[in-house]
Structures are given as structure tokens and as C-alpha cells.
Amino acid sequence: MAIVNRVNFKIGGPAGSGVATVGLLFAKCLQRAGLNVYGTNDYPSLIKGGHNTYTVAASPEPISCIVDGFDIVIALDQRTAKLHGSELTKGGAMIYDSDRVKDACPVGRPDVVCIGAPLTAMAAKEGGEIMFNTVALGASMGIMQLDFAILENMLRKIWARKGDAVAAANVAAAKAGYDFSKSSLKEPFKVKIEFVKREKTMFINGNEAAVLGAVRAGCKFVAEYPMSPSSSILHLMAGHDRDFGIIVKQTEDEISAANMIAGAAFAGARSMTATSGGGFSLMAEALGMMGISETPAVIIESQRAGPSTGLPTYSEQADLQFALHASQGEFPRVVIAPGDPQECYVEAINAFNIAELVQTPVIVLLDKFLSESSMTFEDFRAIPVRIDRGKMMTEEQMESAEGFKRHAFSEDGISSRCLPGMKNGMHVCSSYEHDETGFSSEDPKMRVDMINKRAKKLSAIPQSIIAPSFHGASEDEAAILLVCWGSTKMPALEALKLLSASGVKARMMHIRYASPLPARAILSALTKAKNTLIFEANSEAQMRALIFQKAGYYIEKTCLRYDGRPFTPEEIAESAKKALGR
Incomplete structure (x- = not known):
């Protein structure tokens, strides 16, 4: 029975072979088929050569990161076949350029499908070897039975700026790969993509x-x-x-x-x-x-x-x-x-x-x-948007603002601003410590007053804006609280799904504001949690140190990664289980 509208995809090859282009087009085709899509790239600091990959995950439900295992791997070179063949899921497909790659099928994996296509030769026949990656894209769509019209429309839109001839050649190259892969299968592929009608989305x-x-x-x-x-x-x-x-x-x-x-x-x-x-x-x-x-x-x-x-x-x-x-x-x-x-x-x-x-x-x-x-x-x-320019003086207000003090003391530490050229708005602005008018001052009392004035300003930011967000199980149900900040939210959301599927109720706290840090809200969540684990992409647990400094709570258990690669959902889920002794 086919898996409908759910696929993990990876393409790999040297820099300059169009890996990112194909990956992005693959993702956008699935987006236009009505699916939720996630995509990311991995590449070295090279213009040519090296090893590049682009990975895509698509699902009917919202998805925020790649989960291990790929249903389709496209190998544009031998290195990709060697490195990523083992990542194929049961029944997955390895599509490779038989003009450039030999022995692409993973050793000891009779459960995967290997499609050796003469991508380079097919591209040359349609107008140029440079389109061999487009042939590969077509081949990946063919085995999933995606309506070719979706891919064709995408290619014509992308290449319209190059002229009709270039667009037509790319469509022909993709169709050649599409037909080749479909005819190569002895039985239907495990994944099938069916169009889902929905409102337009952004990728x-x-x-x-x-x-x-x-x-x-x-x-x-x-x-x-x-x-x-x-x-x-x-x-x-x-x-x-x-x-x-x-x-x-x-x-x-x-x-x-x-x-x-x-x-x-x-x-x-x-x-x-x-x-x-x-x-x-x-x-x-x-x-x-x-x-x-x-x-x-x-x-x-x-x-x-x-x-x-x-x-x-x-x-x-x-x-x-x-x-x-x-x-x-x-x-x-x-x-x-x-x-x-x-x-x-x-x-x-x-x-x-x-x-x-x-x-x-x-x-x-x-x-x-x-x-x-x-x-x-x-x-x-x-998304509703409100523009707030703060204490910005108008021309009318400045008419009566004699002796304007740009750095005037106030209850919240915030002074009124005016724009250069406004009547009565003349003031000094420099890198020196200053008095209320902006003129430099080395008076010790003024120095203390100005530091205190500036320090008060962050209190004006509404707590509702800086508050952390929570995901997953409720506070009472959760066996563990996962603490993260910044981009680690993406794999953490997928990790929550994995944990739930394995019977672990987990809650995740995502911190967006490091300054001002919502210390009270963070402390409240930490003290109520049965177990806590913080994970960060650095070697020193920098957010943990900040939380300890500002909230006075030391999170004992950490999961740190600093090899330059992002966390995987599996890695986070396993760390959470380990922290729970499971």
C-alpha cells in the first residue's frame, strides 16, 4: 500500500552541479501539490567540487525539520551514493547518473530500488549536458506519480527569464527523466503524491x-x-x-x-x-x-x-x-x-x-x-502589524519645545526624540557620556544618573512580547521539560512528536528573548517541571549560564552539539529518554 503525500528526499553532488536548484524545485513542486514542506541545504566553503546536499521533507501536516531516513536519494556523483545509500528507508529509491556513478546500490540492501539513469546522455539529447540535474528532478517526480503539469509549470516559470527555448529544453529534459523512471519500476513505488487543494502558501x-x-x-x-x-x-x-x-x-x-x-x-x-x-x-x-x-x-x-x-x-x-x-x-x-x-x-x-x-x-x-x-x-x-515609533516628536510638538533635552530624565528612562531640522530641536549627539542636552559631561553624579536612566529602558518592553512559548504536553502531564532557544525549536518540535509516539509526554519551552530575558516566566516553568533538559548548539551551554545568572536556576542536564551541524529530532528525543532513564 502506497504512502500518500509523505516523503523524505535528498539530492547530493559536487558544488556547481545544481544540487540546491534541484532540491528547491523538488520542494516547491510538492508545495504546489498542496503539501507542507521543509527544506535545507548542506555545503562546504567551495565554489566547485566538495560534497553538497539538499534535503526535503513533505507531509500533509506541518513539518519543521527532517526526520532521519530518506525515501528517495538522488546521487549525482559516486560520493553521494557511498555516503547516503545507507540512509534509504525500506523500499526507498536510489536514483543515480549511470554515466557518472557505478555500483550505486547500497551493499546488503535488497529492500531498496536502484534506478540507474543515463542522466547526462539524456540531458545532452534534449539540448545540453548541463541539464542532467533537471533530468534527475523529473525522474524523482516520475516514481512518485506526481502530475507532470505541476513540474512543467514550475520549470517554465523559473526559466522564463532565459527565453522560451531554454524553458522548453528544461521541460523536455525533465519529461525524459520522468518517463524513464516510471518505466524502470517493476511495481509502483512506495510513495505517491496526490494533489491537495488548499490556499496558496509560502515556502x-x-x-x-x-x-x-x-x-x-x-x-x-x-x-x-x-x-x-x-x-x-x-x-x-x-x-x-x-x-x-x-x-x-x-x-x-x-x-x-x-x-x-x-x-x-x-x-x-x-x-x-x-x-x-x-x-x-x-x-x-x-x-x-x-x-x-x-x-x-x-x-x-x-x-x-x-x-x-x-x-x-x-x-x-x-x-x-x-x-x-x-x-x-x-x-x-x-x-x-x-x-x-x-x-x-x-x-x-x-x-x-x-x-x-x-x-x-x-x-x-x-x-x-x-x-x-x-x-x-x-x-x-x-498577520496583523502595528508600527510603533516610540517617543518621536512631531513638528507641531516641537513648535513649543524650547530648550529641547534629547536625553531628558523620565520615569521609564526613555526620552523624547526629534529629527534633525525640526524647529527648536537642536541638540548634540556623540559617543561621549553626556548630560540631558547631549553635551559631554564627566560629572560623577551625572554619569551614575545616565547609566541608571539607560538601564531602566528595557522595562518598557511588554512582557507579552518577550515571554517564552510552550509546546507539547501540559505542565501537569509532562514528564520532562525541554528547554531550547533560537533555531533549535525546529528539530525540537519534531522531537516532541517522536517522544509522544514512544509514550513519553514532553513539554518544550522555547526562549526567543535573551535580553531582556523573561526570567520570572522561565523560573516558574523550571521549578514546576519534573525533569529538565536544555539543548544548545554550542559547547558551553551559553543559555543555561544566562538562565542561571538571571533566574538563579541551574539546569543540570544538557544536550550540546557543536560540530557545525544542526540537531536532529531523533538526537533530541533520545537525549530526553536518557535524561529520564529510559
């Missing part, structure tokens, strides 16, 4: 979602020096700058980018930059300037494995403490760590609102895993 990754959130929030200035895995934020912004009236500047370095957004924010524009850990290191001094001058701006930091160059194309959650303490001295900053692409969208909007509400820099912590993992969502435009 979007963390970086793309953050860009949409920034645009929706009214971002008007972007300065960035490209650094993976944040670079696609710059590419997207630059590609649509005129559509949304945004000034986009590719700077000479990250120092310039940070200072430019500070200047633009001072002038009244909602401003942002994006980088990774190395670039953020260069922004530290400008970050401090924004803190002391109370300048609102947004910095997206997509973490990769460090220190230094580290693993440029792999993921880690090791910049948390750095984001919390970067730059000398003490000043409030907001640090947000969304857990999936939709949260990237929502928290990007929140970041701009909060930056202007409390007049301080906001750091949004992503990582390679989240930045480049795509998921299916309903249209984000249905």
Missing part, C-alpha cells in the same frame, strides 16, 4: 522572512557588507530596493555598515544591517556608540561556527554571550533569537518597533541553519 527561509519583516516594519535604509550566511539579506534588499523605497548600500566593510545605519537612524530612518559573527566583531564599537547615544537600529547576526573564519558555511549558536556583551561598558541592548522563518518575520517587525520604543540597538540572532532552512507557511500578510 520561505529565515533570511527571506526577516527581509519581509523589515520591509513590513518600514525599514528605509540598509547598509551591509556581505558575509555568509547573512549575504542573501543584502541580495534580496538590493533586488527590491526600488519596489519598497529602500536605500541599500553595500559598504566597504562592517565598520562602515554599522556607522551608516547609526547615522541613518539618527536622521529618522528605520535602519538595519546584517552580518555574521566575524562582521559583528567589527561592529562592536559602533554598537556601543548607538547604546550611549540612544540611537535605535537593528543588526541581524546570522551565526556560523567560529571563532575567526571557523566553518563559514556551517551553523552554531555560540555567539549568544558575545551578542549580550559586545562593546565596552554597560548599556541596554535587546537580543532576539527567533526559532523558525515565521518568527523571523514577526521578530524583525518587533525589532524595529522595540529599537525605537526603547531607543537602543536591537540584535536579531539567526544562524546558518535557520537562515537557509525553508518551510511552508500561510501568507504572512494575514
Whole structure:
């Protein structure tokens, strides 16, 4: 009996062979067939060669990560067949290029189907060997009996910019693979994809979602020096700058980018930059300037494995403490760590609102895993959005604002802002400690008063925004509380399903705000839990240390991963069982 509308897929090959393109097209075809889809890539820091993969999971239900085992593996080279043949599920299919790969069938696996297709030769016949990956895509769709019209429409849309001839050649190449794989099967394949009618959905990754959130929030200035895995934020912004009236500047370095957004924010524009850990290191001094001058701006930091160059194309959650303490001295900053692409969208909007509400820099912590993992969502435009520019003075209000004090003391620590050029709004803004007018001051009492003033500001952020989210079993039923933050939410959600299926009732607490940390809510959940386990993608359990510092609770059991790869749901589920002694 066929498995309907549920499949795990992997394609592998060297960089430059179109692995990511095929994986993305495979995912989008299943999305257009009405399924929920998850997709992510894995690649080394190479332009050509090496070993790249793109993995996809599709399901009728929402899905947020790959669960181990693949129903289809496409091997564009020998290395993929060798490395991933063992990952095939019972009855799964290995599709390989017989022109390039030999002995692709996994040894000792008579339970899998091996389809050796002359992908390169078939592509050459339809117009060019370069389309051998398109032939492979067609072959994967053929064995699942997906309506070819879905793939054809997708290919024609993708290649329309190259002209009708190129689009037609790719359609022909895909059809050749589609027909070949169907005719190669002695009996129907274990997976069948049937069209499901539903409203249009989005297939979007963390970086793309953050860009949409920034645009929706009214971002008007972007300065960035490209650094993976944040670079696609710059590419997207630059590609649509005129559509949304945004000034986009590719700077000479990250120092310039940070200072430019500070200047633009001072002038009244909602401003942002994006980088990774190395670039953020260069922004530290400008970050401090924004803190002391109370300048609102947004910095997206997509973490990769460090220190230094580290693993440029792999993921880690090791910049948390750095984001919390970067730059000398003490000043409030907001640090947000969304857990999936939709949260990237929502928290990007929140970041701009909060930056202007409390007049301080906001750091949004992503990582390679989240930045480049795509998921299916309903249209984000249905999510209600409110723009809050905080204590921004109007022209009318400034008419009577004689002796304007940009850093005036107030009950909540937040002073009124005005824009350059407003009547009666002349004031000084610099990196020096200052008095209420902005003029530099070294008076000891003023120094203490200003530090205390700035420190109070984060209390103005509503607790409802920073509160952690909870998933899975109820507080009373749960045998264990899983604690995570940032991108680890995605595999954790799938781990909850695995645990439930094995009879373990688990609850998950996902922390999005590291500063200000919702310490009371976290402490309440931890003290009520029967067992707790925190898992992080770093070697020092940085969130555990922060929770201990701010909430006074030490989580004994940890599950840490720091090899550059994300957690798997199975890994989390097994760690939870081990923590329970099962």
C-alpha cells in the first residue's frame, strides 16, 4: 500500500552541479501539490567540487525539520551514493547518473530500488549536458506519480527569464527523466503524491522572512557588507530596493555598515544591517556608540561556527554571550533569537518597533541553519502589524519645545526624540557620556544618573512580547521539560512528536528573548517541571549560564552539539529518554 503525500528526499553532488536548484524545485513542486514542506541545504566553503546536499521533507501536516531516513536519494556523483545509500528507508529509491556513478546500490540492501539513469546522455539529447540535474528532478517526480503539469509549470516559470527555448529544453529534459523512471519500476513505488487543494502558501527561509519583516516594519535604509550566511539579506534588499523605497548600500566593510545605519537612524530612518559573527566583531564599537547615544537600529547576526573564519558555511549558536556583551561598558541592548522563518518575520517587525520604543540597538540572532532552512507557511500578510515609533516628536510638538533635552530624565528612562531640522530641536549627539542636552559631561553624579536612566529602558518592553512559548504536553502531564532557544525549536518540535509516539509526554519551552530575558516566566516553568533538559548548539551551554545568572536556576542536564551541524529530532528525543532513564 502506497504512502500518500509523505516523503523524505535528498539530492547530493559536487558544488556547481545544481544540487540546491534541484532540491528547491523538488520542494516547491510538492508545495504546489498542496503539501507542507521543509527544506535545507548542506555545503562546504567551495565554489566547485566538495560534497553538497539538499534535503526535503513533505507531509500533509506541518513539518519543521527532517526526520532521519530518506525515501528517495538522488546521487549525482559516486560520493553521494557511498555516503547516503545507507540512509534509504525500506523500499526507498536510489536514483543515480549511470554515466557518472557505478555500483550505486547500497551493499546488503535488497529492500531498496536502484534506478540507474543515463542522466547526462539524456540531458545532452534534449539540448545540453548541463541539464542532467533537471533530468534527475523529473525522474524523482516520475516514481512518485506526481502530475507532470505541476513540474512543467514550475520549470517554465523559473526559466522564463532565459527565453522560451531554454524553458522548453528544461521541460523536455525533465519529461525524459520522468518517463524513464516510471518505466524502470517493476511495481509502483512506495510513495505517491496526490494533489491537495488548499490556499496558496509560502515556502520561505529565515533570511527571506526577516527581509519581509523589515520591509513590513518600514525599514528605509540598509547598509551591509556581505558575509555568509547573512549575504542573501543584502541580495534580496538590493533586488527590491526600488519596489519598497529602500536605500541599500553595500559598504566597504562592517565598520562602515554599522556607522551608516547609526547615522541613518539618527536622521529618522528605520535602519538595519546584517552580518555574521566575524562582521559583528567589527561592529562592536559602533554598537556601543548607538547604546550611549540612544540611537535605535537593528543588526541581524546570522551565526556560523567560529571563532575567526571557523566553518563559514556551517551553523552554531555560540555567539549568544558575545551578542549580550559586545562593546565596552554597560548599556541596554535587546537580543532576539527567533526559532523558525515565521518568527523571523514577526521578530524583525518587533525589532524595529522595540529599537525605537526603547531607543537602543536591537540584535536579531539567526544562524546558518535557520537562515537557509525553508518551510511552508500561510501568507504572512494575514498577520496583523502595528508600527510603533516610540517617543518621536512631531513638528507641531516641537513648535513649543524650547530648550529641547534629547536625553531628558523620565520615569521609564526613555526620552523624547526629534529629527534633525525640526524647529527648536537642536541638540548634540556623540559617543561621549553626556548630560540631558547631549553635551559631554564627566560629572560623577551625572554619569551614575545616565547609566541608571539607560538601564531602566528595557522595562518598557511588554512582557507579552518577550515571554517564552510552550509546546507539547501540559505542565501537569509532562514528564520532562525541554528547554531550547533560537533555531533549535525546529528539530525540537519534531522531537516532541517522536517522544509522544514512544509514550513519553514532553513539554518544550522555547526562549526567543535573551535580553531582556523573561526570567520570572522561565523560573516558574523550571521549578514546576519534573525533569529538565536544555539543548544548545554550542559547547558551553551559553543559555543555561544566562538562565542561571538571571533566574538563579541551574539546569543540570544538557544536550550540546557543536560540530557545525544542526540537531536532529531523533538526537533530541533520545537525549530526553536518557535524561529520564529510559
